[in-house]
Amino acid sequence: MQETFKAFRIHAGKEFERAGIETLTLDDLSAGDVVIKVEYSSVNYKDALAGTGKGKILRTSPLNGGIDLAGTVVSSTSEKFQAGQQVLVNGSGLSEVHDGGYSEYARVPADWVVTIPTGLTTHTAMIIGTAGFTAALAIQRLLDNHQTPEHGPILVTGASGGVGSFAIQLLTQLNYHVVAMTRKQDQHDYLVSLGAQEIISPDEVQVDSASLHKSRWGGAIDNLGGDTLAWLTKSVKPWGNIVSIGMAGGINVETTAMPFILRGISLLGVTSAACPQSLRKQIWNKLGSELLPRNIDQICAAEVKLEELTEAFNALLQGSICGRQVVCL
Numbered sequence: 045m046q047e048t049f050k051a052f053r054i055h056a057g058k059e060f061e062r063a064g065i066e067t068l069t070l071d072d073l074s075a076g077d078v079v080i081k082v083e084y085s086s087v088n089y090k091d092a093l094a095g096t097g098k099g100k101i102l103r104t105s106p107l108n109g110g111i112d113l114a115g116t117v118v119s120s121t122s123e124k125f126q127a128g129q130q131v132l133v134n135g136s137g138l139s140e141v142h143d144g145g146y147s148e149y150a151r152v153p154a155d156w157v158v159t160i161p162t163g164l165t166t167h168t169a170m171i172i173g174t175a176g177f178t179a180a181l182a183i184q185r186l187l188d189n190h191q192t193p194e195h196g197p198i199l200v201t202g203a204s205g206g207v208g209s210f211a212i213q214l215l216t217q218l219n220y221h222v223v224a225m226t227r228k229q230d231q232h233d234y235l236v237s238l239g240a241q242e243i244i245s246p247d248e249v250q251v252d253s254a255s256l257h258k259s260r261w262g263g264a265i266d267n268l269g270g271d272t273l274a275w276l277t278k279s280v281k282p283w284g285n286i287v288s289i290g291m292a293g294g295i296n297v298e299t300t301a302m303p304f305i306l307r308g309i310s311l312l313g314v315t316s317a318a319c320p321q322s323l324r325k326q327i328w329n330k331l332g333s334e335l336l337p338r339n340i341d342q343i344c345a346a347e348v349k350l351e352e353l354t355e356a357f358n359a360l361l362q363g364s365i366c367g368r369q370v371v372c373l
């Protein structure tokens with residue numbers, strides 16, 4: 045392995061200080077049993093917040109950014125992994141308490157490492173990344189809570205983003221009727237190509253003090269939070285489920301107990317970073333087999349280099365990105 049290598053390193057103590065390319069040695073990396081030559085990472089909403097200082101994500105500093113990584117094991121002091129194996133790590137503390145994937149090398153605890161599932165490569169695993177993993181986790185939550193296609197259409201908000209794109213494609217594969225909500229007029233064809241059968245605008249979100257609206261959705265996968273999530277609680281059909289994933293539109297949710305006690309709806313959460321490892325492996329294995337995204341090439345996937353990350357973060361936070369950005373190391 046090279047003695048020195050490049051990484052995109054974030055310095056953020058109480059306040060964000062700076063982020064950019066630095067030259068590191070293995071001794072600079074957080075401790076772990078498995079050293080990985082990183083081939084690909086990806087850009088998620090959380091990465092953009094961390095790398096620009098627009099959100100406080102790091103709980104120790106400095107750290108290499110990147111909540112996802114995939115590559116080849118270089119060395120391992122754990123019996124669970126051997127040099128040459130293709131692996132991935134997502135969430136689990138990367139770029140929060142441990143050096144992340146925006147680095148030519150990473151060193152991580154063996155318990156966080158997932159073998160690349162059959163059906164995926166290090167590249168396709170990072171097109172999926174935390175965004176696709178979280179979409180699959182959300183769908184698992186829906187299924188575990190007895191959501192069926194017969195229950196009615198599933199609304200996916202923040203549809204053209206990473207999580208939204210995968211949620212549409214995977215729900216379609218499972219025979220759900222998917223309605224996509226997007227602000228992007230120019231991405232309707234893209235969303236239809238993923239499987240969306242109807243497209244609505246965020247203008248349809250009703251913001252008022254009513255406790256209930258006409259029930260319309262069998263269920264929902266929500267990336268926005270705020271007023272959108274409040275409206276969803278009031279417009280999901282009896283016994284429907286909403287999975288709350290993100291807060292791109294706000295963190296405060298004003299609703300009442302009425303939808304829960306009169307319609308029996310459920311509001312389910314997901315956290316990909318703190319997902320139990322057994323469930324994480326189960327979801328990745330599904331993504332490599334029965335839930336393998338059928339047309340992964342249809343998910344817009346731009347390729348970016350470490351040097352282009354700041355630009356990639358800004359574009360994502362401005363909402364101009366569609367699909368995923370894969371980082372090539």
Ligand SMILES: NC(=O)c1ccc[n+]([C@@H]2O[C@H](COP(=O)([O-])OP(=O)(O)OC[C@H]3O[C@@H](n4cnc5c(N)ncnc54)[C@H](OP(=O)(O)O)[C@@H]3O)[C@@H](O)[C@H]2O)c1
Nearest residue numbers: 089178202203204205206207226227290291292314315316
């Ligand atoms: N719970 C978890 O474990 C977990 C895991 C991954 C992601 N997340 C969260 O899930 C959300 C989506 O993540 P992502 O990686 O898919 O991000 P992304 O690629 O940036 O997608 C977010 C989408 O939300 C919409 N959007 C963005 N800003 C908005 C705003 N201010 N108001 C209204 N709509 C807005 C846009 O969709 P349109 O332009 O199509 O409307 C955008 O494409 C983020 O909040 C992220 O933090 C949570």
